[in-house]
Amino acid sequence: xxxxxxxxxxxxxxxxxRLADDLRSxxxxxxxxxxxxxxxxxxxxxxxxxxxxxxxLQRVVTRDGTIVMxxxxxxxxxxxxxxxxxxxxxxxxxVRESMAPYRPxxxxxxxxxxxxxxxxxxxxxxxxxxPQHSFAAWGENAQFVTEGHxxxxxxxxxxxxxxxxxxxxxxxxxxxxHATNTSLHLAEYRSSLxxxxxxxxxxxxxxxxxxxxxxxDVAFSDADFPACGSAFxxxxxxxxxxxxVGATSATLLEQPAMVDYAVEWFETNRE
Numbered sequence: 001x002x003x004x005x006x007x008x009x010x011x012x013x014x015x016x017x018r019l020a021d022d023l024r025s026x027x028x029x030x031x032x033x034x035x036x037x038x039x040x041x042x043x044x045x046x047x048x049x050x051x052x053x054x055x056x057l058q059r060v061v062t063r064d065g066t067i068v069m070x071x072x073x074x075x076x077x078x079x080x081x082x083x084x085x086x087x088x089x090x091x092x093x094x095v096r097e098s099m100a101p102y103r104p105x106x107x108x109x110x111x112x113x114x115x116x117x118x119x120x121x122x123x124x125x126x127x128x129x130x131p132q133h134s135f136a137a138w139g140e141n142a143q144f145v146t147e148g149h150x151x152x153x154x155x156x157x158x159x160x161x162x163x164x165x166x167x168x169x170x171x172x173x174x175x176x177x178h179a180t181n182t183s184l185h186l187a188e189y190r191s192s193l194x195x196x197x198x199x200x201x202x203x204x205x206x207x208x209x210x211x212x213x214x215x216x217d218v219a220f221s222d223a224d225f226p227a228c229g230s231a232f233x234x235x236x237x238x239x240x241x242x243x244x245v246g247a248t249s250a251t252l253l254e255q256p257a258m259v260d261y262a263v264e265w266f267e268t269n270r271e
Contacts (some may be wrong), residue, residue, distance in 0.1 A: 042175025044247030102131030178229025
């Protein structure tokens with residue numbers, strides 16, 4: 001199927017003012033802590049591109065609130081786990097010895113989209129220390145959200161996801177869906193599921209020096225996230241607001257309510 005160009009999805013150019021008005025109409029407010037998942041292409045023809053979207057979010061939430069985005073860099077991994085595409089086994093040791101280390105200010109995101117990649121480089125944005133699963137935050141609680149991000153169990157209790165939960169935060173989908181709803185990983189950790197333990201490795205900086213560091217995590221999965229998210233929206237409509245932002249559909253929902261619901265949902269519906 002041929003994708004419709006952004007300009008053909010918009011009757012008018014999508015401006016910062018239009019985006020800010022739409023976000024307020026959706027229910028986003030100043031002083032809110034919000035974890036944003038966004039697709040630039042879905043918004044229509046945005047005048048100014050990704051920076052316009054970040055500007056609109058900052059205008060609405062203000063410095064009294066906190067904007068959070070996932071800024072993952074999954075390529076910083078053990079070469080034995082590189083599958084898309086795989087690399088020759090004969091390269092493994094050289095990759096482990098020479099992989100550029102994760103540096104919050106420099107390491108680009110991978111596969112996260114133009115808005116998130118743009119946001120991480122904005123003034124006063126802080127980024128957490130995890131080499132694969134970092135998050136960036138701006139605003140009142142940016143330091144609280146990003147500091148102390150554990151190398152092990154990267155999306156669990158010592159992660160920015162848990163700090164958004166602590167702040168009674170919200171999740172905003174701009175042209176995205178529960179298929180990439182990172183907060184549901186926190187529910188996996190909090191469930192009683194017997195999750196498989198896995199070992200990983202990444203290049204990081206320790207005391208100014210590059211190190212190849214191994215770390216542990218669980219084998220989390222997102223295959224059933226759409227079903228879980230749909231069930232939550234059906235069973236807790238008061239916790240969910242939907243509307244249009246730019247030329248796309250948007251959803252604003254309560255993250256703690258969703259995580260709590262997903263814990264029980266996973267325990268009931270996953271084998």
